[in-house]
Amino acid sequence: MQKRKLIIVHDIDNRYHQKIMKLVPEWEVLIGKDSSVWKDHLNEAEVIVGWKKELTEHCLKEHTKLRWxxxxxxxxxxxPLKELESQKVIVTSANGVHAFPISETIFALMLGLTRKIHTYVRNQLSKTWHHSGLSLEMHEKTVGIIGVGAIGKETAKIAKAFGMKVVGVRHSGKDEDYVDEMYTPRALNAVLPSCDYVVVTLPLTSETHHLFGAEQFQEMKPSAFFINIGRGEIVDEPALVQALQTGEIAGAGLDVFETEPLDSDSPLWEMENVMITPHTSGSTEHYTKRVIEDIFIPNLQNYLKGENPAINKVDFTKGY
Structure with missing residues (x-):
């Protein structure tokens, strides 16, 4: 009888391997970033952890054995969400893994722009001793969190330690701890004029694509800072560049871009009111532990009992 197969397309420590094997001792488990480990087994895979583009061709054929x-x-x-949905493959995400590291990056960018840390780093490189007009504080300001999921919730919690007012925008409009006022996306333009910081933590869907364009930047305060750690395509990048160049907004902290890596010709690189990180806000020493121990193993336990994995199950109609 052929063994059921589980493929993990990332390198993980042996201790996580052993925890998984205790749950599926009769399965064949193939683990590794190197595709040579699992490429000959794709047609037989029932469960895959991680995803690579080349898997679509092999795993989503008619009568696929892939289930999750x-x-x-x-x-x-x-x-390939449409193909996965049509083949009735369950998808669960790693949502929640990033709450701590990304919220830390959000505040690093907010603090950096507010207290001119990026300016002082440039000054240090040229051995320039200059005040550079430092005057702003974050305390008692208003932060608008656009997308109050796991990352947004942690960001709101930290904002309260700075004595900030927190305004949230989420699809459901449901109230949340540490958020003073919650709105639905329909009220986005009405929310923006009150915000000193606008933080985008949304997933990319058909509804959020280019959600921020010229109209939204015009609604923001000239003194406001824009932070995007969601997805680059949520923002009309040329409109953002123009808003920064014309002073419609004061500055931006950006971890994601419409095209990655960011083109060397992009004017964003040279702007003194912009801080750039290379899509690394979610990087953390605890990433694998959180994916495997907090999400995958509990989901695997449910799956082995004949139940659907419950943690972070993707709703195909919403796209997240």
Whole structure:
């Protein structure tokens, strides 16, 4: 009798391997970033952890044996969702893994722009001793969190430690701890004029694509800072560049871009009111532990009992 197969397309420590094997001792488990480990087994895979583009051709044929994909990322916009849905493959994401590291990056960017840390780093490189007009504080300001999921919730919690007012925008409009006022996306333009910081933590869907364009930047305060750690395509990048160049907004902290890596010709690189990180806000020493122990193993336990994995199950109609 052929063994059921589980493929993990990432390198993981042996201790996680052993925890998984205790749950599926009769399965064949293939683990590794190197495709040579599992490429000859794709047609037989029942469960895959992680995803690579080349898997689509082999795993989503008619009568596929694939039943469940656990992604390695919170975002699922890069997956072939229509094909997975048509083949009735369950998808669960790594949503929640990033709450701590990304919220830390959000505040690093907010603090950096507010207290001119980026300016002082430039000054240090040229051995320039200059005040550079430092005057702003974050305390008692208003932050608008656009997308109050796991990352947004942690960001709101930290904002309260700074004595900030927190305004949230989420699809459901449901109230949340540490958020003073909650709105639905329909009220986005009405919310923006009150915000000193606008933080985008949304997933990329057909509804959020270019949600921020010229109209939204015009609604923001000239003194406001824009932070995007969601997805680059949520923002009309030329409109953002123009808003920064004309002073419609004060500055931006950006971890994601419409095209990655960011083109060397992009004017964003040279702007003194912009801080750039290379889509690394979710990087953390605890990433694998959180994906495997907090999400995958509990989901696997449910799956082995004949139940659907419950943690972070993707709703195909919403795209996340």
């Amino acid at each position: 994909v656990q992604t390695w990322s919170a975002g699922v916009n890069s997956l």
